[in-house]
Amino acid sequence: MTTEIVTGDSGPELAAVVAGGTVDVLDFPKPGIVFKDLMPLFGDGPAFKRAVDGIIAHQSPFDVVAGVEARGFLIAAAIGYATGAGVVPVRKAGKLPRPAFSASYALEYGEATLEVHKDAFVAGQRVLVVDDVLATGGTAGAAIDLVEQAGGIVSGFSVLMELGFLDGRERLGKRPVHALLTV
Numbered sequence: 001m002t003t004e005i006v007t008g009d010s011g012p013e014l015a016a017v018v019a020g021g022t023v024d025v026l027d028f029p030k031p032g033i034v035f036k037d038l039m040p041l042f043g044d045g046p047a048f049k050r051a052v053d054g055i056i057a058h059q060s061p062f063d064v065v066a067g068v069e070a071r072g073f074l075i076a077a078a079i080g081y082a083t084g085a086g087v088v089p090v091r092k093a094g095k096l097p098r099p100a101f102s103a104s105y106a107l108e109y110g111e112a113t114l115e116v117h118k119d120a121f122v123a124g125q126r127v128l129v130v131d132d133v134l135a136t137g138g139t140a141g142a143a144i145d146l147v148e149q150a151g152g153i154v155s156g157f158s159v160l161m162e163l164g165f166l167d168g169r170e171r172l173g174k175r176p177v178h179a180l181l182t183v
Helices: 012-020 039-043 045-058 071-083 138-149
Strands: 023-026 034-037 064-068 086-092 100-107 110-117 126-134 153-162 177-182
Touching: 012 039, 012 045, 012 177, 039 045, 045 071, 045 153, 045 177, 064 071, 064 138, 071 086, 071 126, 086 138, 100 138, 110 138, 126 138, 138 153
Parallel strands: 064 086, 064 126, 126 153, 153 177
Antiparallel strands: 023 034, 086 110, 100 110
């Protein structure tokens, strides 16, 4: 399990829940990267429920949840179910069957493109965007931009873990960011 000091936007108790469900995987997906594997958190029902409830408790009102591929789908689905909100997937390029907006961005270890259907949101719909990890801010910024391109209003951006040393939050400007654990 991770050994970093446990701090986060919702306090040390929830930060400890996320930290306790995280395993560091060295040199994945390439040498020099320490991948933060949150699958143990997803597999622990009570811990995952606490994390999802912690995200919900912190948010401004929202109508729909946008989950970023792939682990963001799990979080979005749980939040959508718990609150009765709809869920919209923000997919990797080439995965959506209908006309879509796309945004390319830099990752900590490469480049990628995200897409969302052009009709994914009703104009003015309040959207909570969720993902598992905030690293450099590239994925988050692209997802937020796509929601806005498709007519949604971003009410918040929430993650289970923020890699603070990569300054992703700063790259998102004044956007509302919430992280249960910051390492």
